[in-house]
Amino acid sequence: MKFVKAQPIWPAGLETAMNITGGFRAQLMDASGNLPESCLVRVTASARYRLYVNGIFVGHGPAAGPHGYYRVDEWNFVNDEYATGRPSIVAIEVAGYNVNSFYTLDQPSFVQAEVLVDGVVVAATGITGAGGFETFVLPERVQKVQRYSFQRPFMEAYRLTPGVHQWRVNSTAAPAPAVDAAVAEQKRLLPRGVSKPEFGLAMPAAVVARGAVTQRDEAVEPWRDRAISDIGPLLKGFPVDQLELLPTDELGQLQTSWQEHYEQKLSRELHLEQHGAAIFEFDCNRTGFIGMTFRCEEHSRIALTFDEILTDGDVNHLRLECSNVIYLECRPGAYDFETIEPYTLKYLKVVALEGSFAMMNCTIREYANPDADRAGFSCSSDSLGAIFEAARESFRQNAVDNFTDCPSRERAGWLCDSFFAARVEADLTGDNVLEHNFFENFLLPERFADIPEGMLPMCYPADHYDGTFIPNWALWFIIQLEEFAARGGDEQLIASLQPRVEALLRYFDDFRNEFGLLENLESWVFIEWSKANDFVKGINFPSNMLYAGALEAAARLYGEETYYDDAAMVKQMIRELSYDGSFYVDQAMEDAGGVLEVTDNRTEVCQYYAAFFGIADPQEQNDWYMSLVNDFSPIRGAGEPLLADISGIHPANAFIGYYLRMELLSQLGLAKQLLAEIEAFFSVMAERTGTLWEHNRTTASCNHGFASHVVRSLYRDGLGIASVDRKARSLAIAFMDTGLEWCSGKQPTPDGPIELDWRVEGDELHYRLIVPQGYAVTIENYSGKQLVSEQ
Structure with a gap:
C-alpha cells in the first residue's frame, strides 16, 4: 500500500500536542476546472479521522496498526454509494491525542490523504497551492479536558457557534484562519486488511x-478516577489544575x-x-x-x-x-x-x-463489523435464538478492526479474549481477516517497549508505560495461533511469528523451578475475575496448565520435539502435586524453610483449566468429571440443591470459567445440559441489553467480545456443525440430544455457506444439509433418534 503524491502533514509545531483536532480541506476540479463525476479518497492518520465529501459523512478510521505502521483506507465516492452529486469538497477531521492508551497509540499526529479521479491524483496533502489541502486547527473542540477513561484518550467537549461545520461544504467558509502544515517523515504503510465498517x-x-x-442539598465528593488523579509520565493527560472544564464535577x-x-x-x-x-x-x-x-x-x-x-x-x-x-x-x-x-x-x-x-x-x-450477518441460527427455543442474536450483536460491535474486549471504556485488543473472538469470526463471517491483522500487529514491531524481552503485551496495539503485563495471558497467543493455522491462516505469517513464540517460551525458562513448573511469575498474573486471582503466588497450577497447553501447541506448529517433552513433564507434575484425590488445587508455596507445601486453595475455574488443557482424563477421573457436571453450574444455588458438598470450592465467574465449562460439557457430549445452562445464564442479558456481558452481573461492561463465543456452542452443540476444516474442505456433523424440537442454521465458509435444518418427528430426526461443492461430510448420530435425510 502506498500513496502516489500525498505526504504526512500536521499543523506546524503541534505534532506532539495533546488533544488537537485538525481540519484538512481540498477543493476538487479537473484540468478544465470542472467537478469530477467520481473520486476515490485514500487516507490514513494518527490518531482518528473522519471523512466528509460534499459535507456528507463517508467514513472513520484508520484500522488499528502496530507501533510505527499505519493502515490505509480507500473510500470510493461513487461505488460505495456514500452520497449523490459530483464531488466538490473533501474534508477530513483528525483527532490527534498524543497520549498513551489501550485504544490509540502515543505517536505524533498526522494525516496523509489524496484524492484520485480515474487513477489520477487531483489533490494531496503535502502539496502547496492548487491541488493541496488547506490546514486548520479546529477551534470548537475543547483541548484541556479530562481523559475519557484510563484506557482511552480524552472525553469530548465542544464550544459550538452557528455555521461551525460550513467549511465542510463551502470553500469560502473557514473554521479558523488557515495555518502552515509541516511535512512529517515518511510513514510505513499497511493495507486496511479488513472490511470497511458498517455506519447504519x-x-x-x-x-x-x-x-x-x-x-x-449536600455537596458530593468529586469523582477522582485514576484517569483524573493519576495523570503524569505513566498516564499522559492534563492535570486537574490545567483543565478548562470538568463536566463530571458539575454533573456530580x-x-x-x-x-x-x-x-x-x-x-x-x-x-x-x-x-x-x-x-x-x-x-x-x-x-x-x-x-x-x-x-x-x-x-x-x-x-x-x-x-x-x-x-x-x-x-x-x-x-x-x-x-x-x-x-x-x-x-x-x-x-x-x-x-x-x-x-x-x-x-x-x-x-x-x-x-x-x-x-x-x-x-x-x-460503528460495527459489516460481515456478521452472513450467518444465521434459529431454533424451537426463542430464548436461544435471542441469545444468538445478542452474541452476534456483541461480536459486530467488538470486531470492527481488531478483536476488542468492549467497545466502550477500553476498545482494547486483549490476548485470551481474542482466542474466543477469533473462533466467532470464522463462524459468523467465514473468514479470518481480523485475526490476520491481529497477528500481523504483533509481528511487525521490532520490540515491545516497557515490558521484558520476549514477553508480549497483554493487549495490543496499546502503550504500557507502567510496565504492566500478564505473563500467563501471553501463552494464549500460542494457543490461538495454532487454531489460526487450522482455520487456514496465512502460512507465511505463522512462520514469521516463530521467533516471537520462541522468545516468549525462552522468557518463561527463567521461571521454571526444580519440578519444571513456572513459579513466582512477574507482574499481573491473571486467572479470571474470581477468588482464583488470590492464589497466584508461588506455583499457580492454572497458569502451569495453560503453559503445558502452549508448549504442546508450539510443538505442533513448529515441529519442536523439546516442547512436547517439556509439556509432558509439566502435565505430569501438575497431576502429582495439584490433584488432592477430589479436586485440583490452585497453588503451592514454599514455607519458611524452603519446603514446598500444596495449599488447600481450590477454585472452580482451576478444574475447568485442568479439563480444557488435558490434565484430567475422562476415563480415569470419571467421578471428578461427573462432579463438575452435576455439582457445579453458572446458576448453582439458584434453587436446585447441590449434589455434593463443594463449599470449599470458590465459584468461577463468566470469563473464562463459564466459557471453559461450556467447552467441558461439549467435550462430554452433554448438549442438552449445555443449552439449558446457556439459556439460564444468558437470557437475561439478551433480554435486557441485546448484548452479552463481561461478568455475571451488571457491575462491568454489558457488551463484551469474548461473550459472543456462545455462537460456537450454539452451532456446534445445538445445530450440530461439529467442526469445519476449511483447509481440507471437510466438515463433521454430530446430531446430539439437545431437547430442541427443531433447529436451522447457516454458517459461511470461503467456498459458500453450510446450511443445516433438522426437526424431530417422534423417533425420527429429519434433516437437510447443503454444503459447498467439493466438501467431504461425515455424520454421527448421538441424538437417540433415527436419522432421515431429506436431501
Missing part, C-alpha cells in the same frame, strides 16, 4: 423519562427528579427548558457516533450522558469508571452535531444545564 443510523425507540435537575452536584407518569412516546421535536432532562432508549445496546440535530434560541450548555443500562431509573454515567459525558456549549443557532469517537449505550440522557434548546433528531451512527 439507529434512532431511539422511545423517550422513557422526562424530568428536571437540581442542585443536591446535580440530582434528577422524574415525572411520575411520563407517556412513553417519541415526539418529532423535543423541547428542554433550562434544567430539563430526558432519557432516550434505543432498541438494544449499540456502539457508534452519537448525533443530535438541535436548535438553541439562547446561549446554552448541554450535557449528553449515556450508559448501557438504567441504574435506579437513571443514567449513571460513571458506572463503568469512565466519563460517559459529551459536553456542548452553544451560541444561539441550529446545529447538526456528531461525536468523532464511538461510544456504547442503550440509554442517552440529555440535560439542559443552562439555557434551552429544541431537539429535532437523535441518532447513533453505528
